[in-house]
Each structure stands twice: as C-alpha cells, then as structure tokens.
Amino acid sequence: MEIAVxxxxxxxxxxxEVVPVAGARLRSLLVLLALEPGRVVSAERLIDGVWGDEPPSGNALQALVSRLRRAGLVIEAASYGYRLVIEPEQIDAHVFARLAATGPGRALSYWRGDLDFPEVARAEAARLHELRLDAIKRSVTGAGAVPALEGLVTQHRLDEQLVALLMRALRAAGNPGRALEVFEQARRRLAEVLGADPSAELRALHVELLQDRPSGNLPAEVSSFVGREADVSTVRRLLGEHRLVSGPRRACEC
Known part of the structure; x- marks a missing residue:
C-alpha cells in the first residue's frame, strides 16, 4: 500500500485504488504514523495529535488503530505506542524529501496541495514546506516562471532569493522595467520590516538591469557618452568654431 500526505x-x-479513510481523527492518526514509518510512535503523541486537549477515555486509540488495520495496514503494538510497518518509499513525504536535494523537479511532482497535519506535527510540516520552497528556487527559471514566482514573492515577501529569481525571469520575459520595480518594492519592504538594505547579490542584479535596460524603455543617463565618440567630436568641433567666430566680434564691441 501507499500513503500520500x-x-x-x-x-x-x-x-x-484509493481506500477510504473516513473521519478527521482516523486521518490524523494515519498521518502521524506515516510520518515515522517503521518507528514506534508513542501513544501519548498519538493521543495528543488526534484529540488535542480533550484526551479520550477507555480504548479509543486502540479502536482507531483497529480501523486502520481493517483498511489493510500493518500496525504493530509496542509497550508504549504503535508502529506502522511500511517502507519509507511507500510514503510520498519521504520520497519527496529524498528527491528534493537531487531532483527538485521530480520532487515537486509529489506535492498535491495544502498539508493537513495535526498540530503536534507542525515542525514536520514546516520542514517539508522549506524543502518545497528550496526545490522551487532550484527548478523554476525562465520567462514562463513569472506567474509562479510572483505568487511566491507575495507569500514570502522578505525572501531575497525569490525576488532575484523573479527579477531574472522578468528580464528573460523582456520586461526589465518591471524587474526594477520589483527591486524597489523589495528594498522598501526590507527597510520597513527589517531596517536593512538589500543583499549584495540583489544589488548587483539591480546594477546589471540598469546597465542592460534598452534606451526606449527607460531613459538613459544623460551624463553617459559611452559609444558616442563621433557625437562628442562633432560637439567639440562646433564649440571650437564658435569660439573663433565670437572672439573677434566681442573685441569690436569693446
């Protein structure tokens, strides 16, 4: 059997085929056991995760375990809890965590939606979310990634790596002006929330965009004459001729 969490x-x-797992408590119990395949999970943790601040009386936990067994799972009782007998590769969270470092694109294909973990598994949920965000950063590139990256930047407003990825994607999409706006928005957020300036990497990317921007999109610096040596020579020649003509005229007027 396989378990997808x-x-x-x-x-x-x-x-x-999908085997029904009816009831929020039964689902919570299965999630807690699946997050630690082959290891004993204490009855205290299971009760806390399933019932929270209202622990049950009698053999309620044992009754839920029996229902999972009837669904086809092998669950062994231990002196202080229960162990789900299953290979880690049969649980999507473990496959995802293994692939996240070496095959982020493949890893992301296992992520189907929001995690429905009990409160006691909040730390595990946070770890999986961090792995997912890191996998996204290493797999989402190019102009086609703009919509996804815009959504992620909205969710993680202080993540400078995501901001840099979005700026590069916008540049690849032919929209460097928007990329500069994204930088300015990030700069203001960092200053307001953290009292900090953008990282050296983000500032360097900003400079690249300023240097690469097309003159028709944003105005070029008026003090820059790089690549305009012929124009400079013409201006100097005309100024020289003007001095030759205007000099004697001022002398006559004196």
Whole structure:
C-alpha cells in the first residue's frame, strides 16, 4: 500500500485504488504514523495529535488503530505506542524529501496541495514546506516562471532569493522595467520590516538591469557618452568654431 500526505490524505491499495479513510481523527492518526514509518510512535503523541486537549477515555486509540488495520495496514503494538510497518518509499513525504536535494523537479511532482497535519506535527510540516520552497528556487527559471514566482514573492515577501529569481525571469520575459520595480518594492519592504538594505547579490542584479535596460524603455543617463565618440567630436568641433567666430566680434564691441 501507499500513503500520500502531501495534500489531501490518500491511502492507496496494491493496484492503486484509493481506500477510504473516513473521519478527521482516523486521518490524523494515519498521518502521524506515516510520518515515522517503521518507528514506534508513542501513544501519548498519538493521543495528543488526534484529540488535542480533550484526551479520550477507555480504548479509543486502540479502536482507531483497529480501523486502520481493517483498511489493510500493518500496525504493530509496542509497550508504549504503535508502529506502522511500511517502507519509507511507500510514503510520498519521504520520497519527496529524498528527491528534493537531487531532483527538485521530480520532487515537486509529489506535492498535491495544502498539508493537513495535526498540530503536534507542525515542525514536520514546516520542514517539508522549506524543502518545497528550496526545490522551487532550484527548478523554476525562465520567462514562463513569472506567474509562479510572483505568487511566491507575495507569500514570502522578505525572501531575497525569490525576488532575484523573479527579477531574472522578468528580464528573460523582456520586461526589465518591471524587474526594477520589483527591486524597489523589495528594498522598501526590507527597510520597513527589517531596517536593512538589500543583499549584495540583489544589488548587483539591480546594477546589471540598469546597465542592460534598452534606451526606449527607460531613459538613459544623460551624463553617459559611452559609444558616442563621433557625437562628442562633432560637439567639440562646433564649440571650437564658435569660439573663433565670437572672439573677434566681442573685441569690436569693446
């Protein structure tokens, strides 16, 4: 069997069919066991995760475990808890974590939606979210990534790596002016929230965009004459001729 927790919980049978897991408490119990495959999870943690501040009386935990067994899962009882007998590769969260470092694109294909983890598994959820964000940063590039990156920058407004990725994607899409706006927005957020300036990497990218911007998009610096040596020579020649003509005329007027 396989268990998918990176999105709405799914228990899949040997031929891929979805096995119903009815009830929020039963789903919470399965998530907690699936996050630690092959290891004993204490009854205290399971009760806390399933019932929170209202622990049950009697054998309620044992009854839920029995329901999971009837669904086809092998769950062994230990002296202080329960162990789900399953290989890590049969659980999407573990495959995702393994692939995140070496194959971020493949890893992201396992992520199906919002995580529905019990409160006691908040740290694990945060770890998976960080792995997902890192995988996105290493796999999403190019002009076509602009919409996805704009959404991520909105969610992670102080993440300078995402800002840099969005600026590069906008440049690749032929919109350097918008990329400069993104930098300015990030600069203001960093100053307001953290009292800090953009990183050296982000400032260097900003300079690149200023140097590469087309003259028809944003006005060029008027003090720059790079690549305009012929114009400079003409101006100097005309100024010289003007001095020759105007000099004697001023002398006559005196």
């Amino acid at each position: 990176l999105g709405p919980l799914e228990l899949r049978g040997p031929t891929g």
